Amino acid sequence: MDLWTSFGSLLGLFAFIQTIMPVEYALGRLGSSLFDYLSWYNYFEVHEIVGINSNDLYSWVQIYLSSTAFTSAQRATLCIPKNSKKTNYTLANSGKVCDKFKGANVWWQHISDEYRQSQISFWGERPDEKRYYTLQISKRDRDRVLQDYIDHITTQAKKLEFLNKEKQLYTNSRSQHNYEFNRKPWESVPFEHPSTFDTLALDTAKKQEILNDLQEFMRGKEFYHRVGRSWKRGYLLYGPPGTGKSSMIAAIANFTGYDVYDLELTEVKSNAELRKLLIHTTNKSIIVIEDIDCSVNLSDRAKRKKEKTTSEMPAKPKGEDEESRVTLSGLLNFTDGLWSCCGSERIIIFTTNHIDKLDPALLRSGRMDMHIFMSYCTFPAFKILAQNYLLISDHELFPQIEAIIDTAMMTPADVSEILIKKRDSVTEDPTEALEVLIEALKAAKDKPKAKEQGDFADGSEGVEATDMPQDEIKEEVGNSLADKRSAKQQTTSERIEKSSDGKSDCERGAASNQGEE
Numbered sequence: 001m002d003l004w005t006s007f008g009s010l011l012g013l014f015a016f017i018q019t020i021m022p023v024e025y026a027l028g029r030l031g032s033s034l035f036d037y038l039s040w041y042n043y044f045e046v047h048e049i050v051g052i053n054s055n056d057l058y059s060w061v062q063i064y065l066s067s068t069a070f071t072s073a074q075r076a077t078l079c080i081p082k083n084s085k086k087t088n089y090t091l092a093n094s095g096k097v098c099d100k101f102k103g104a105n106v107w108w109q110h111i112s113d114e115y116r117q118s119q120i121s122f123w124g125e126r127p128d129e130k131r132y133y134t135l136q137i138s139k140r141d142r143d144r145v146l147q148d149y150i151d152h153i154t155t156q157a158k159k160l161e162f163l164n165k166e167k168q169l170y171t172n173s174r175s176q177h178n179y180e181f182n183r184k185p186w187e188s189v190p191f192e193h194p195s196t197f198d199t200l201a202l203d204t205a206k207k208q209e210i211l212n213d214l215q216e217f218m219r220g221k222e223f224y225h226r227v228g229r230s231w232k233r234g235y236l237l238y239g240p241p242g243t244g245k246s247s248m249i250a251a252i253a254n255f256t257g258y259d260v261y262d263l264e265l266t267e268v269k270s271n272a273e274l275r276k277l278l279i280h281t282t283n284k285s286i287i288v289i290e291d292i293d294c295s296v297n298l299s300d301r302a303k304r305k306k307e308k309t310t311s312e313m314p315a316k317p318k319g320e321d322e323e324s325r326v327t328l329s330g331l332l333n334f335t336d337g338l339w340s341c342c343g344s345e346r347i348i349i350f351t352t353n354h355i356d357k358l359d360p361a362l363l364r365s366g367r368m369d370m371h372i373f374m375s376y377c378t379f380p381a382f383k384i385l386a387q388n389y390l391l392i393s394d395h396e397l398f399p400q401i402e403a404i405i406d407t408a409m410m411t412p413a414d415v416s417e418i419l420i421k422k423r424d425s426v427t428e429d430p431t432e433a434l435e436v437l438i439e440a441l442k443a444a445k446d447k448p449k450a451k452e453q454g455d456f457a458d459g460s461e462g463v464e465a466t467d468m469p470q471d472e473i474k475e476e477v478g479n480s481l482a483d484k485r486s487a488k489q490q491t492t493s494e495r496i497e498k499s500s501d502g503k504s505d506c507e508r509g510a511a512s513n514q515g516e517e
Protein backbone atom coordinates (compact mmCIF):
# COMPACT_ATOMS: atom_id res chain seq x y z
CA MET A 1 0.00 0.00 0.00
CA ASP A 2 2.88 2.33 1.05
CA LEU A 3 4.64 1.46 -2.18
CA TRP A 4 1.61 2.54 -4.21
CA THR A 5 1.34 5.76 -2.20
CA SER A 6 5.00 6.60 -2.85
CA PHE A 7 4.63 5.72 -6.53
CA GLY A 8 1.55 7.96 -6.71
CA SER A 9 3.46 10.83 -5.11
CA LEU A 10 6.35 10.34 -7.54
CA LEU A 11 3.95 10.46 -10.47
CA GLY A 12 2.43 13.65 -9.04
CA LEU A 13 5.87 15.21 -8.69
CA PHE A 14 6.78 14.10 -12.21
CA ALA A 15 3.55 15.62 -13.58
CA PHE A 16 4.32 18.88 -11.77
CA ILE A 17 7.90 18.98 -13.08
CA GLN A 18 6.58 18.34 -16.56
CA THR A 19 4.42 21.41 -16.37
CA ILE A 20 7.45 23.55 -15.76
CA MET A 21 10.05 21.54 -17.72
CA PRO A 22 8.52 19.20 -20.31
CA VAL A 23 10.20 15.91 -21.19
CA GLU A 24 10.89 17.02 -24.77
CA TYR A 25 12.69 19.99 -23.35
CA ALA A 26 14.93 17.78 -21.22
CA LEU A 27 15.64 15.50 -24.17
CA GLY A 28 16.25 18.53 -26.36
CA ARG A 29 18.82 19.85 -23.88
CA LEU A 30 20.59 16.51 -23.92
CA GLY A 31 20.64 16.48 -27.72
CA SER A 32 21.91 20.01 -28.00
CA SER A 33 24.66 19.36 -25.42
CA LEU A 34 25.82 16.44 -27.55
CA PHE A 35 25.63 18.61 -30.66
CA ASP A 36 27.62 21.39 -28.97
CA TYR A 37 30.26 18.90 -27.91
CA LEU A 38 30.72 17.46 -31.40
CA SER A 39 30.42 20.79 -33.28
CA TRP A 40 33.35 22.80 -34.66
CA TYR A 41 31.65 25.90 -33.34
CA ASN A 42 30.72 27.63 -30.15
CA TYR A 43 27.43 29.47 -29.89
CA PHE A 44 26.83 32.53 -27.72
CA GLU A 45 23.42 33.98 -27.08
CA VAL A 46 22.98 37.69 -26.52
CA HIS A 47 19.52 38.18 -25.05
CA GLU A 48 17.55 41.38 -25.18
CA ILE A 49 16.41 40.98 -21.58
CA VAL A 50 18.50 39.45 -18.83
CA GLY A 51 16.45 38.87 -15.70
CA ILE A 52 14.39 42.03 -15.58
CA ASN A 53 17.01 44.31 -17.12
CA SER A 54 17.63 45.14 -20.74
CA ASN A 55 20.98 44.00 -22.04
CA ASP A 56 23.18 46.79 -23.44
CA LEU A 57 25.16 44.32 -25.51
CA TYR A 58 22.00 43.35 -27.39
CA SER A 59 21.50 46.99 -28.43
CA TRP A 60 25.16 47.38 -29.42
CA VAL A 61 25.01 44.22 -31.54
CA GLN A 62 21.81 45.44 -33.16
CA ILE A 63 23.34 48.81 -34.06
CA TYR A 64 26.58 47.21 -35.22
CA LEU A 65 24.81 44.69 -37.42
CA SER A 66 22.46 47.30 -38.86
CA SER A 67 25.44 48.72 -40.76
CA THR A 68 26.21 45.33 -42.34
CA ALA A 69 22.72 43.82 -42.45
CA PHE A 70 21.56 45.72 -45.49
CA THR A 71 24.65 44.88 -47.53
CA SER A 72 25.05 41.20 -46.77
CA ALA A 73 21.98 39.80 -45.00
CA GLN A 74 19.54 37.78 -47.03
CA ARG A 75 16.64 38.65 -44.76
CA ALA A 76 16.43 42.03 -43.07
CA THR A 77 13.61 44.11 -41.66
CA LEU A 78 13.25 47.72 -42.71
CA CYS A 79 11.59 50.44 -40.74
CA ILE A 80 11.41 54.21 -40.56
CA PRO A 81 10.76 55.20 -36.94
CA LYS A 82 8.16 57.89 -36.28
CA ASN A 83 9.43 61.43 -36.95
CA SER A 84 12.59 60.03 -38.48
CA LYS A 85 13.92 60.27 -42.01
CA LYS A 86 16.34 57.39 -41.84
CA THR A 87 15.63 53.80 -42.73
CA ASN A 88 16.66 51.29 -40.09
CA TYR A 89 17.88 47.87 -41.16
CA THR A 90 17.85 44.99 -38.72
CA LEU A 91 18.23 41.25 -39.16
CA ALA A 92 14.88 39.58 -39.74
CA ASN A 93 13.77 36.70 -37.54
CA SER A 94 16.15 33.78 -38.23
CA GLY A 95 18.10 36.03 -40.60
CA LYS A 96 21.81 35.28 -40.66
CA VAL A 97 24.80 37.43 -41.49
CA CYS A 98 28.51 36.72 -41.68
CA ASP A 99 31.15 39.07 -40.33
CA LYS A 100 34.95 38.95 -40.39
CA PHE A 101 37.23 39.98 -37.59
CA LYS A 102 41.01 39.49 -37.34
CA GLY A 103 40.89 36.80 -40.01
CA ALA A 104 38.09 34.84 -38.32
CA ASN A 105 34.64 34.32 -39.79
CA VAL A 106 31.75 34.75 -37.37
CA TRP A 107 28.00 34.38 -37.97
CA TRP A 108 25.16 36.20 -36.32
CA GLN A 109 21.60 35.00 -36.30
CA HIS A 110 18.61 36.84 -34.90
CA ILE A 111 15.96 34.77 -33.13
CA SER A 112 12.61 35.95 -31.95
CA ASP A 113 10.63 33.34 -29.95
CA GLU A 114 7.27 33.64 -28.32
CA TYR A 115 7.36 32.59 -24.71
CA ARG A 116 5.66 29.31 -24.10
CA GLN A 117 2.49 29.59 -22.04
CA SER A 118 3.61 26.82 -19.71
CA GLN A 119 6.82 28.59 -18.78
CA ILE A 120 6.58 30.30 -15.44
CA SER A 121 8.16 33.72 -15.14
CA PHE A 122 9.96 34.13 -11.85
CA TRP A 123 10.67 37.76 -12.78
CA GLY A 124 7.20 39.21 -12.98
CA GLU A 125 6.22 40.96 -16.22
CA ARG A 126 8.21 40.35 -19.34
CA PRO A 127 7.64 40.90 -23.07
CA ASP A 128 5.69 38.29 -25.04
CA GLU A 129 8.67 37.79 -27.31
CA LYS A 130 12.10 36.54 -26.39
CA ARG A 131 14.63 38.10 -28.75
CA TYR A 132 18.27 37.29 -28.93
CA TYR A 133 21.24 37.09 -31.24
CA THR A 134 23.30 33.97 -31.58
CA LEU A 135 26.96 34.38 -32.30
CA GLN A 136 28.59 31.42 -34.01
CA ILE A 137 32.35 31.32 -33.84
CA SER A 138 34.74 28.46 -34.46
CA LYS A 139 36.25 26.89 -31.34
CA ARG A 140 39.67 27.48 -32.84
CA ASP A 141 39.19 31.27 -33.06
CA ARG A 142 37.19 31.73 -29.91
CA ASP A 143 39.93 32.49 -27.38
CA ARG A 144 41.94 34.52 -29.85
CA VAL A 145 39.25 36.91 -31.01
CA LEU A 146 36.09 36.75 -28.93
CA GLN A 147 36.82 39.39 -26.30
CA ASP A 148 38.43 41.76 -28.83
CA TYR A 149 35.50 41.26 -31.17
CA ILE A 150 32.96 42.17 -28.49
CA ASP A 151 35.01 45.28 -27.62
CA HIS A 152 35.17 46.14 -31.31
CA ILE A 153 31.38 45.81 -31.64
CA THR A 154 30.77 48.04 -28.62
CA THR A 155 33.13 50.77 -29.81
CA GLN A 156 31.82 50.73 -33.37
CA ALA A 157 28.20 50.69 -32.23
CA LYS A 158 28.75 53.69 -29.97
CA LYS A 159 30.29 55.59 -32.87
CA LEU A 160 27.51 54.56 -35.24
CA GLU A 161 24.86 55.43 -32.73
CA PHE A 162 26.28 58.90 -32.38
CA LEU A 163 26.65 59.42 -36.14
CA ASN A 164 23.22 58.07 -37.05
CA LYS A 165 21.40 59.56 -34.15
CA GLU A 166 19.10 62.37 -35.10
CA LYS A 167 19.69 65.30 -32.85
CA GLN A 168 16.82 66.05 -30.52
CA LEU A 169 15.55 69.33 -29.22
CA TYR A 170 14.25 68.90 -25.69
CA THR A 171 12.04 71.23 -23.75
CA ASN A 172 10.84 71.19 -20.18
CA SER A 173 7.80 73.33 -21.00
CA ARG A 174 4.62 71.97 -19.48
CA SER A 175 6.82 69.30 -18.03
CA GLN A 176 5.01 68.99 -14.72
CA HIS A 177 2.04 67.23 -16.26
CA ASN A 178 4.35 65.09 -18.31
CA TYR A 179 6.58 64.29 -15.40
CA GLU A 180 3.77 63.23 -13.13
CA PHE A 181 2.35 60.81 -15.67
CA ASN A 182 5.35 59.58 -17.60
CA ARG A 183 8.18 60.34 -15.20
CA LYS A 184 9.73 62.17 -18.13
CA PRO A 185 10.85 65.70 -17.34
CA TRP A 186 11.78 66.52 -20.95
CA GLU A 187 9.79 66.30 -24.17
CA SER A 188 11.60 66.23 -27.49
CA VAL A 189 11.25 66.73 -31.21
CA PRO A 190 13.89 66.12 -33.89
CA PHE A 191 16.25 69.08 -34.11
CA GLU A 192 16.29 70.38 -37.65
CA HIS A 193 17.56 73.96 -37.50
CA PRO A 194 19.58 74.63 -40.68
CA SER A 195 21.97 77.21 -39.20
CA THR A 196 25.65 76.28 -39.48
CA PHE A 197 28.92 78.10 -38.99
CA ASP A 198 28.99 78.58 -42.78
CA THR A 199 25.67 80.40 -42.83
CA LEU A 200 26.38 82.39 -39.67
CA ALA A 201 27.28 86.01 -40.39
CA LEU A 202 30.14 86.59 -38.01
CA ASP A 203 33.66 87.97 -38.33
CA THR A 204 35.91 85.21 -39.58
CA ALA A 205 38.43 85.44 -36.75
CA LYS A 206 35.74 85.26 -34.09
CA LYS A 207 34.08 82.35 -35.85
CA GLN A 208 37.38 80.50 -36.06
CA GLU A 209 38.09 81.14 -32.41
CA ILE A 210 34.74 79.62 -31.42
CA LEU A 211 35.24 76.65 -33.74
CA ASN A 212 38.71 75.99 -32.31
CA ASP A 213 37.36 76.21 -28.80
CA LEU A 214 34.60 73.71 -29.59
CA GLN A 215 37.01 71.33 -31.29
CA GLU A 216 39.40 71.44 -28.38
CA PHE A 217 36.55 70.84 -25.98
CA MET A 218 35.26 67.85 -27.92
CA ARG A 219 38.63 66.12 -27.93
CA GLY A 220 39.41 67.18 -24.38
CA LYS A 221 38.37 64.04 -22.49
CA GLU A 222 41.90 63.18 -21.34
CA PHE A 223 42.72 66.79 -20.57
CA TYR A 224 39.70 67.43 -18.40
CA HIS A 225 40.30 64.17 -16.58
CA ARG A 226 43.98 64.97 -16.02
CA VAL A 227 43.36 68.42 -14.58
CA GLY A 228 40.46 67.22 -12.43
CA ARG A 229 37.72 69.30 -14.03
CA SER A 230 34.35 68.08 -15.11
CA TRP A 231 34.12 67.90 -18.86
CA LYS A 232 31.88 70.85 -19.62
CA ARG A 233 32.14 74.30 -21.12
CA GLY A 234 30.04 77.42 -20.67
CA TYR A 235 29.33 80.05 -23.30
CA LEU A 236 27.57 83.32 -22.74
CA LEU A 237 26.18 84.87 -25.90
CA TYR A 238 25.25 88.49 -25.49
CA GLY A 239 24.20 91.26 -27.80
CA PRO A 240 21.20 93.03 -29.28
CA PRO A 241 18.16 91.10 -30.51
CA GLY A 242 18.55 89.75 -34.02
CA THR A 243 22.34 89.43 -33.98
CA GLY A 244 22.29 85.64 -34.21
CA LYS A 245 22.47 84.27 -30.68
CA SER A 246 19.88 81.57 -31.28
CA SER A 247 21.33 80.91 -34.73
CA MET A 248 24.74 80.45 -33.10
CA ILE A 249 23.30 77.85 -30.70
CA ALA A 250 21.86 75.94 -33.65
CA ALA A 251 25.20 76.17 -35.47
CA ILE A 252 27.00 74.80 -32.38
CA ALA A 253 24.48 71.93 -32.19
CA ASN A 254 24.95 71.12 -35.86
CA PHE A 255 28.72 71.29 -35.52
CA THR A 256 28.97 69.10 -32.44
CA GLY A 257 26.04 66.79 -33.20
CA TYR A 258 24.88 67.15 -29.59
CA ASP A 259 21.25 67.17 -28.47
CA VAL A 260 19.88 70.49 -27.30
CA TYR A 261 18.06 70.92 -24.01
CA ASP A 262 16.22 74.22 -24.14
CA LEU A 263 15.60 74.95 -20.49
CA GLU A 264 12.62 77.20 -19.80
CA LEU A 265 13.52 78.44 -16.34
CA THR A 266 10.15 80.06 -15.72
CA GLU A 267 8.59 76.59 -15.88
CA VAL A 268 10.86 75.26 -13.16
CA LYS A 269 9.28 75.31 -9.71
CA SER A 270 12.29 74.93 -7.47
CA ASN A 271 16.01 74.34 -7.31
CA ALA A 272 15.29 70.69 -6.61
CA GLU A 273 13.32 70.45 -9.84
CA LEU A 274 16.17 72.14 -11.67
CA ARG A 275 18.52 69.46 -10.35
CA LYS A 276 16.12 66.75 -11.47
CA LEU A 277 16.07 68.20 -14.96
CA LEU A 278 19.85 68.28 -15.03
CA ILE A 279 20.08 64.63 -14.00
CA HIS A 280 17.80 63.71 -16.87
CA THR A 281 19.99 65.26 -19.55
CA THR A 282 22.33 63.04 -21.52
CA ASN A 283 26.05 63.30 -22.13
CA LYS A 284 27.11 65.10 -25.30
CA SER A 285 24.43 67.70 -24.97
CA ILE A 286 23.93 71.43 -25.00
CA ILE A 287 21.89 72.96 -22.20
CA VAL A 288 20.51 76.32 -23.21
CA ILE A 289 18.94 79.04 -21.13
CA GLU A 290 17.83 81.85 -23.43
CA ASP A 291 17.31 85.42 -22.23
CA ILE A 292 18.60 84.51 -18.83
CA ASP A 293 18.05 88.02 -17.50
CA CYS A 294 14.32 87.66 -18.16
CA SER A 295 13.93 84.13 -16.84
CA VAL A 296 14.35 84.61 -13.12
CA ASN A 297 15.64 87.27 -10.79
CA LEU A 298 19.31 86.73 -11.47
CA SER A 299 20.36 90.33 -11.51
CA ASP A 300 23.39 91.52 -9.68
CA ARG A 301 22.87 90.87 -5.98
CA ALA A 302 25.13 93.73 -4.89
CA LYS A 303 23.27 96.16 -7.11
CA ARG A 304 19.86 95.00 -5.92
CA LYS A 305 20.95 95.28 -2.31
CA LYS A 306 22.06 98.83 -2.84
CA GLU A 307 18.87 99.67 -4.70
CA LYS A 308 16.86 98.35 -1.79
CA THR A 309 18.69 100.44 0.78
CA THR A 310 18.91 103.68 -1.23
CA SER A 311 15.52 103.60 -2.86
CA GLU A 312 12.95 106.02 -1.55
CA MET A 313 10.21 103.76 -2.72
CA PRO A 314 8.48 101.68 0.00
CA ALA A 315 10.40 98.54 0.85
CA LYS A 316 9.50 95.55 -1.25
CA PRO A 317 7.43 92.96 0.58
CA LYS A 318 9.46 90.48 2.58
CA GLY A 319 10.03 87.19 0.85
CA GLU A 320 9.89 88.68 -2.63
CA ASP A 321 13.11 86.97 -3.49
CA GLU A 322 11.69 83.68 -2.41
CA GLU A 323 9.00 84.20 -5.00
CA SER A 324 11.56 83.46 -7.71
CA ARG A 325 11.07 79.81 -8.10
CA VAL A 326 14.69 79.21 -8.96
CA THR A 327 17.32 81.14 -7.09
CA LEU A 328 20.69 82.35 -8.28
CA SER A 329 22.48 79.88 -6.05
CA GLY A 330 20.32 77.10 -7.48
CA LEU A 331 21.39 78.11 -10.94
CA LEU A 332 25.05 78.37 -9.94
CA ASN A 333 24.84 74.86 -8.52
CA PHE A 334 23.21 73.75 -11.74
CA THR A 335 26.13 75.06 -13.78
CA ASP A 336 29.02 73.89 -11.65
CA GLY A 337 27.85 72.29 -8.43
CA LEU A 338 28.44 68.66 -7.59
CA TRP A 339 25.39 67.57 -9.54
CA SER A 340 26.62 69.23 -12.71
CA CYS A 341 29.26 66.48 -12.90
CA CYS A 342 26.68 63.70 -13.20
CA GLY A 343 27.25 63.69 -16.96
CA SER A 344 30.10 64.63 -19.22
CA GLU A 345 30.82 66.47 -22.44
CA ARG A 346 28.22 69.09 -21.87
CA ILE A 347 28.01 72.63 -23.11
CA ILE A 348 25.99 75.18 -21.19
CA ILE A 349 24.90 78.27 -23.12
CA PHE A 350 23.24 81.34 -21.69
CA THR A 351 21.99 84.16 -23.89
CA THR A 352 21.11 87.67 -22.89
CA ASN A 353 20.48 91.06 -24.41
CA HIS A 354 21.70 92.68 -21.19
CA ILE A 355 24.97 91.32 -19.86
CA ASP A 356 25.14 94.20 -17.41
CA LYS A 357 22.05 92.89 -15.63
CA LEU A 358 23.60 89.58 -14.72
CA ASP A 359 25.21 88.83 -11.41
CA PRO A 360 29.02 88.72 -11.79
CA ALA A 361 29.01 85.33 -10.04
CA LEU A 362 27.21 83.91 -13.05
CA LEU A 363 29.79 85.29 -15.43
CA ARG A 364 32.99 84.21 -13.79
CA SER A 365 35.41 81.90 -15.60
CA GLY A 366 34.67 78.26 -15.10
CA ARG A 367 30.97 78.99 -15.22
CA MET A 368 30.84 80.89 -18.44
CA ASP A 369 34.24 80.20 -19.99
CA MET A 370 33.72 82.24 -23.11
CA HIS A 371 31.78 85.49 -23.46
CA ILE A 372 30.80 85.97 -27.06
CA PHE A 373 29.58 89.38 -28.13
CA MET A 374 27.16 89.14 -31.04
CA SER A 375 27.53 92.49 -32.72
CA TYR A 376 25.57 94.56 -35.20
CA CYS A 377 26.20 93.61 -38.79
CA THR A 378 29.79 94.32 -39.81
CA PHE A 379 31.06 94.36 -43.37
CA PRO A 380 32.65 90.87 -43.17
CA ALA A 381 29.38 89.58 -41.70
CA PHE A 382 27.41 91.30 -44.47
CA LYS A 383 29.60 89.57 -47.09
CA ILE A 384 28.59 86.20 -45.65
CA LEU A 385 24.91 87.18 -45.85
CA ALA A 386 25.38 88.43 -49.43
CA GLN A 387 26.95 85.09 -50.31
CA ASN A 388 24.13 83.17 -48.63
CA TYR A 389 21.19 85.19 -49.94
CA LEU A 390 22.41 86.66 -53.24
CA LEU A 391 25.16 84.17 -54.11
CA ILE A 392 27.70 86.96 -54.69
CA SER A 393 31.11 87.51 -53.13
CA ASP A 394 31.69 90.96 -54.63
CA HIS A 395 29.78 93.79 -56.29
CA GLU A 396 30.43 97.38 -57.36
CA LEU A 397 28.08 98.58 -54.57
CA PHE A 398 30.06 96.79 -51.85
CA PRO A 399 32.39 99.78 -51.16
CA GLN A 400 29.38 102.00 -50.44
CA ILE A 401 28.02 99.43 -48.01
CA GLU A 402 31.40 99.03 -46.35
CA ALA A 403 31.64 102.78 -45.81
CA ILE A 404 28.43 103.05 -43.75
CA ILE A 405 27.55 99.64 -42.36
CA ASP A 406 29.41 100.02 -39.06
CA THR A 407 27.82 103.34 -38.16
CA ALA A 408 24.34 102.27 -39.29
CA MET A 409 24.18 99.64 -36.53
CA MET A 410 21.76 97.31 -38.26
CA THR A 411 21.48 93.76 -37.03
CA PRO A 412 22.19 90.77 -39.27
CA ALA A 413 18.46 89.98 -38.90
CA ASP A 414 17.55 93.39 -40.40
CA VAL A 415 20.03 92.96 -43.24
CA SER A 416 18.86 89.40 -44.00
CA GLU A 417 15.27 90.58 -44.02
CA ILE A 418 16.04 93.09 -46.80
CA LEU A 419 18.13 90.65 -48.80
CA ILE A 420 15.51 87.92 -48.64
CA LYS A 421 12.70 90.25 -49.71
CA LYS A 422 14.51 92.04 -52.47
CA ARG A 423 16.54 89.23 -53.96
CA ASP A 424 15.55 88.73 -57.55
CA SER A 425 15.21 85.01 -57.85
CA VAL A 426 14.28 85.24 -61.55
CA THR A 427 17.11 87.28 -63.08
CA GLU A 428 19.39 86.73 -60.08
CA ASP A 429 20.50 90.36 -60.32
CA PRO A 430 21.48 91.49 -56.81
CA THR A 431 21.65 95.22 -57.64
CA GLU A 432 18.18 96.16 -56.45
CA ALA A 433 18.59 94.31 -53.15
CA LEU A 434 21.91 96.09 -52.53
CA GLU A 435 20.45 99.49 -53.41
CA VAL A 436 17.54 98.99 -51.01
CA LEU A 437 20.02 97.90 -48.36
CA ILE A 438 22.12 101.04 -48.87
CA GLU A 439 19.02 103.20 -48.43
CA ALA A 440 18.09 101.31 -45.26
CA LEU A 441 21.64 101.67 -43.90
CA LYS A 442 21.59 105.42 -44.57
CA ALA A 443 18.21 105.76 -42.83
CA ALA A 444 19.43 103.72 -39.85
CA LYS A 445 22.58 105.84 -39.63
CA ASP A 446 20.54 109.05 -39.38
CA LYS A 447 18.21 107.64 -36.75
CA PRO A 448 18.24 109.09 -33.19
CA LYS A 449 21.41 108.40 -31.26
CA ALA A 450 19.76 106.11 -28.71
CA LYS A 451 21.60 103.11 -30.08
CA GLU A 452 25.01 104.72 -29.76
CA GLN A 453 24.23 105.37 -26.13
CA GLY A 454 23.89 101.70 -25.40
CA ASP A 455 20.19 101.33 -26.10
CA PHE A 456 20.83 98.45 -28.39
CA ALA A 457 18.21 96.26 -26.94
CA ASP A 458 14.65 97.40 -26.88
CA GLY A 459 14.76 101.05 -26.08
CA SER A 460 14.23 100.86 -22.33
CA GLU A 461 16.76 98.95 -20.29
CA GLY A 462 19.77 100.13 -22.27
CA VAL A 463 18.93 103.76 -21.51
CA GLU A 464 18.64 102.95 -17.86
CA ALA A 465 22.11 101.45 -17.98
CA THR A 466 23.69 104.47 -19.65
CA ASP A 467 21.92 106.96 -17.39
CA MET A 468 23.98 105.74 -14.47
CA PRO A 469 27.24 107.59 -13.87
CA GLN A 470 30.27 105.48 -14.73
CA ASP A 471 31.84 105.73 -11.29
CA GLU A 472 28.63 104.52 -9.66
CA ILE A 473 28.51 101.57 -11.97
CA LYS A 474 32.12 100.76 -11.11
CA GLU A 475 31.42 100.96 -7.45
CA GLU A 476 28.54 98.58 -7.72
CA VAL A 477 29.58 95.85 -10.03
CA GLY A 478 33.30 96.27 -10.33
CA ASN A 479 35.43 97.89 -12.94
CA SER A 480 35.30 95.03 -15.33
CA LEU A 481 31.56 94.95 -15.63
CA ALA A 482 31.52 98.67 -16.25
CA ASP A 483 34.16 98.10 -18.92
CA LYS A 484 31.87 95.58 -20.52
CA ARG A 485 29.04 98.06 -20.42
CA SER A 486 31.03 100.83 -22.00
CA ALA A 487 32.33 98.32 -24.52
CA LYS A 488 28.74 97.56 -25.36
CA GLN A 489 28.12 101.24 -25.91
CA GLN A 490 30.86 101.42 -28.49
CA THR A 491 29.94 101.32 -32.09
CA THR A 492 30.60 98.12 -33.91
CA SER A 493 33.58 99.56 -35.73
CA GLU A 494 35.20 100.56 -32.46
CA ARG A 495 34.79 97.04 -31.17
CA ILE A 496 36.39 95.59 -34.25
CA GLU A 497 39.34 97.93 -33.85
CA LYS A 498 39.61 96.86 -30.26
CA SER A 499 39.61 93.21 -31.19
CA SER A 500 42.72 93.83 -33.25
CA ASP A 501 44.70 94.09 -30.00
CA GLY A 502 44.87 90.34 -30.25
CA LYS A 503 42.70 89.68 -27.22
CA SER A 504 39.47 87.86 -27.57
CA ASP A 505 36.22 88.61 -25.81
CA CYS A 506 36.85 85.38 -24.03
CA GLU A 507 40.19 86.50 -22.68
CA ARG A 508 38.84 89.88 -21.71
CA GLY A 509 35.85 88.29 -20.06
CA ALA A 510 37.98 85.84 -18.16
CA ALA A 511 40.43 88.48 -17.05
CA SER A 512 37.74 90.86 -15.96
CA ASN A 513 35.82 88.21 -14.12
CA GLN A 514 38.82 87.23 -12.10
CA GLY A 515 38.82 90.83 -10.98
CA GLU A 516 35.20 90.52 -9.98
CA GLU A 517 35.78 87.44 -7.94
Ligand SMILES: Nc1ncnc2c1ncn2[C@@H]1O[C@H](COP(=O)(O)OP(=O)(O)OP(=O)(O)O)[C@@H](O)[C@H]1O
Pocket residue numbers: 199200201202239240241242243244245246247248353374411412413414416
Ligand atom coordinates in the same frame (compact mmCIF):
# COMPACT_ATOMS: atom_id res chain seq x y z
N1 LIG B 1 24.74 86.42 -37.28
C1 LIG B 1 23.76 86.01 -38.09
N2 LIG B 1 24.04 85.25 -39.15
C2 LIG B 1 23.08 84.81 -39.97
N3 LIG B 1 21.78 85.10 -39.82
C3 LIG B 1 21.44 85.86 -38.76
C4 LIG B 1 22.41 86.34 -37.85
N4 LIG B 1 21.78 87.06 -36.92
C5 LIG B 1 20.48 87.03 -37.22
N5 LIG B 1 20.26 86.32 -38.32
C6 LIG B 1 18.96 86.09 -38.96
O1 LIG B 1 17.98 86.71 -38.16
C7 LIG B 1 17.08 85.78 -37.58
C8 LIG B 1 16.98 86.03 -36.08
O2 LIG B 1 18.23 85.73 -35.48
P1 LIG B 1 18.36 85.06 -34.06
O3 LIG B 1 17.07 84.51 -33.62
O4 LIG B 1 19.51 84.11 -34.10
O5 LIG B 1 18.72 86.33 -33.20
P2 LIG B 1 18.91 86.44 -31.63
O6 LIG B 1 20.20 87.17 -31.39
O7 LIG B 1 18.75 85.11 -31.00
O8 LIG B 1 17.71 87.40 -31.25
P3 LIG B 1 16.97 87.51 -29.81
O9 LIG B 1 17.91 88.21 -28.88
O10 LIG B 1 15.77 88.33 -30.12
O11 LIG B 1 16.62 86.13 -29.37
C9 LIG B 1 17.66 84.40 -37.87
O12 LIG B 1 16.66 83.50 -38.22
C10 LIG B 1 18.58 84.63 -39.03
O13 LIG B 1 17.88 84.46 -40.24
Ligand SMILES: [Mg+2]
Pocket residue numbers: 245246247290351
Ligand atom coordinates in the same frame (compact mmCIF):
# COMPACT_ATOMS: atom_id res chain seq x y z
MG1 LIG C 1 17.28 84.31 -29.70
